[in-house]
Amino acid sequence: MLHPPAAHRGLWSPKGAPENSLAAFEAAAEAGYGVELDVRLSADGEVMVFHDDGLERMVGRQGRFADHTAAELGAMRLKGTREPVPALREVLARVDGRSLIHIELKTRPGEEGPLDEAVAALVDAYPGPLAVIGFNPHSHAWWANHRPDVLRGLDCRDERRLADHIGVGRPHFLALSADMLAGDPARRARDAGFPIVAWTVRSEIQAADIAGLYDNLIFEGFRP
Secondary structure, X not given: OOOOOEEEOOXXXXXXXXXXXXXXXXXXXXXXXXXXXXXXXXXXXXXXXXOXXXXXXXXXXXOEXXXXXXXXXXXXEOOOOOOEOOEHHHXXXXXXXXXXXXXXXXXXXXXXXXXXXXXXXXXXXXXXXXXXXXXXXXXXXXXXXXXXXXXEEEEEOOHHHHHHHHHHHOOOXXXXXXXXXXXXXXXXXXXXXXXXXXXXXXXXXXXXXXXOOOOEEEEOOOOO
16 A cells, blocks of 8 residues: 655656646656655645745745635745646646555644644545655544544654654554664564655665665655
8 A cells, every 4th residue: 555655745856847746746646656745724724735834945935835825825836837836636636546645744733633624625535545644643643533544654753752653643654764764663663563664765875775674665856
């Protein structure tokens, strides 16, 4: 269920399709890869695909993403291209079951609920393969309680918190920072039966260095 490898924010490149764009997701699906993407709520409650809290890096504007409506965000263009900030519903329609989609929920502790509910409403109507991922174990707990059959992958970059977060979030698999994979917490998680997805792997050399320590990977900058 976790294969194939997932393209981090789509199959994007500095001189090609920008990250988290419809073009990058289309490229990943066409190449036979999975898709990893980030979601946030617009000011009017639409699930949009965007990584940062702020707008400056990706659209060259000052201000917070969450202060704009879906229509305003959709009218913006990514990285000087003609690619709009997409809504999740647009991505689901474009991918249309061709790739496993890893939907990263950009919620902090205490923020769980509204984004989860909005994503769940879209997931309920989508017949294709997907997983929800993210760093907030309380968001995972929401999904475990309300949508237990949806595949859940807990992100972690701090091995000191891994065991506690697993206990709270009850994930199906773990998405671990590549530099964690050789440590004891990751080993114990593997021994406990958790599949491990490594992120973000950025070269064939890096993938080879951690070979045998992961079941799948989220990649960027090369093609595994």
